[in-house]
Amino acid sequence: xxxxxxxxxxxxxxxxxxxxxxxxxxxxxxxxxxxxxxxxxxxxxxxxxxxxxxxxxxxxxxxxxxxxxxxxxxxxxxxxxxxxxxxxxxxxxxxxxxxxxxxxxxxxxxxxxxxxxxxxxxxxxxxxxxxxxxxxxxxxxxxxxxxxxxxxxxxxxxxxxxxxxxxxxxxxxxxxxxxxxxxxxxxxxxxxxxxxxxxxxxxxxxxxxxxxxxxxxxxxxxxxxxxxxxxxxxxxxxxxxxx
Numbered sequence: 001x002x003x004x005x006x007x008x009x010x011x012x013x014x015x016x017x018x019x020x021x022x023x024x025x026x027x028x029x030x031x032x033x034x035x036x037x038x039x040x041x042x043x044x045x046x047x048x049x050x051x052x053x054x055x056x057x058x059x060x061x062x063x064x065x066x067x068x069x070x071x072x073x074x075x076x077x078x079x080x081x082x083x084x085x086x087x088x089x090x091x092x093x094x095x096x097x098x099x100x101x102x103x104x105x106x107x108x109x110x111x112x113x114x115x116x117x118x119x120x121x122x123x124x125x126x127x128x129x130x131x132x133x134x135x136x137x138x139x140x141x142x143x144x145x146x147x148x149x150x151x152x153x154x155x156x157x158x159x160x161x162x163x164x165x166x167x168x169x170x171x172x173x174x175x176x177x178x179x180x181x182x183x184x185x186x187x188x189x190x191x192x193x194x195x196x197x198x199x200x201x202x203x204x205x206x207x208x209x210x211x212x213x214x215x216x217x218x219x220x221x222x223x224x225x226x227x228x229x230x231x232x233x234x235x236x237x238x239x240x241x242x243x
Contacts, residue, residue, distance in 0.1 A: 030070040031057055046070075049087070051078065056091065061213040063091050096212040097225030100152075103208060107201050109151035109176035111139050118146035119241050124154035124209045124219040127170065127183040128163030131231040132218045136184040138234040145238045151180060153205035154217055167202045168194030 030046040038059060046055035046066055054065045054074075065074040077088040100122055121142060125132045139149050153171060155161040166183050169191040173179030181187035209219065213227065220228035222241055232240065 030055055030066055030068070033070050034059075034064070034066065034073055049078065050080065054078075058091075058095065061092075061095075061211060063088055063095075092213075092227070093225035095225070096221055096227060097223075099208060099212050100221060100225065103152065103204075105150065107171075107198075107204075109170065109180045111143055111149040111151075111177055113146045113148045114140075114143040115146050117148050120148045120150060120223040121237075121241050122150050122152060122221040122223075124152045124205070124214045124217055124221075126154055126156045126161065126163040126217040127166040127180075128161070129156065129217045133184045135218050135231050136180070137186060138237075141234040142238065142241070145242065147238065147241055151176075152208065153202040154209040154214055154219065155202060155206055156217060158206055159203070164202065165194050166191070168196075168199040171198045171201045172196035 031043045034057065035041075035043045041059045043059045044057050046057045049056045049065065051065075053068050055068065057064050057066055062075055065078065066072070077086055079086050079088075123135070125136075127133075142149055153167040155164040155167050158164070170176055170179040170183050172192045172194055178187065178189070179191055182189045182191055212221070216230070218231055220232070220237075222228070228237070228240060
C-alpha cells in the first residue's frame with residue numbers, strides 16, 4: 001500500500017455533513033483556527049473519528065482532520081489498516097449522496113429502467129461533451145439491466161460553456177428525456193427555446209456538481225454516492241453500479 005499523503009488547503013465553500021460522526025467533539029471551538037484561516041468558508045462542527053485525538057470536519061468538498069487542540073489540520077484519506085476500509089471515501093460518498101438526493105427527481109432528465117429498478121445512476125452531463133454522447137448511446141443497455149439513469153445538467157465552463165444554451169433548451173422541454181435524445185443526437189427533432197423558468201435548473205446543476213467534486217463530464221455517482229469519473233463502457237459499468 002502506498003503511504004498516505006496529506007495536503008494543506010486554503011479553503012473551499014459550503015458546509016457539508018459528516019459520515020463518521022460518533023459524537024460531538026468536547027471543545028465547541030475546536031474549528032476556530034481553521035475557520036479563521038479560511039475566512040468566509042463554512043466549516044462543519046468537528047466530530048470524533050475512530051482515530052484517537054483526531055476530529056473530522058469539512059469545508060466545501062474537502063474532508064479534513066483536526067488535532068484535539070484545533071491547531072493542526074490534515075487533508076487526505078484516513079484508512080483503517082485492519083479492515084482496509086477507506087473511511088474518508090465513505091464520508092465523501094455520504095456527503096455526495098445527501099447533496100444529490102436533495103435535487104428533485106422531477107427536475108432531472110430521467111431514463112427509467114426497462115424492468116424492475118435495481119439501481120440508480122446519477123450522471124452529470126454536458127451536451128457538448130463527446131464522451132457524454134458516446135455514453136448516452138449506451139443508456140438503453142443500462143436500462144435493460146435494471147438501472148434508472150438520472151441526468152443532471154453540468155455545462156463545462158458554466159454559463160460560458162459551449163453546451164450551456166443547449167442544456168437550457170433541454171430543461172425547458174416538456175419531455176426532458178426526449179429532448180436529451182435530440183441534444184445527444186440519438187433522435188431527430190427540434191428543441192424549444194432555452195428561455196423558461198426551468199432554465200435555472202442548469203445553473204443549479206452546475207453548482208451541485210461543483211459541490212460534490214465534479215471536474216469534468218461525464219461524472220457518474222451511484223445511488224450510494226460513489227463517484228465514477230469519466231466514460232465507462234456499459235459492459236464494465238453495469239456491474240460497478242449493481243454491486
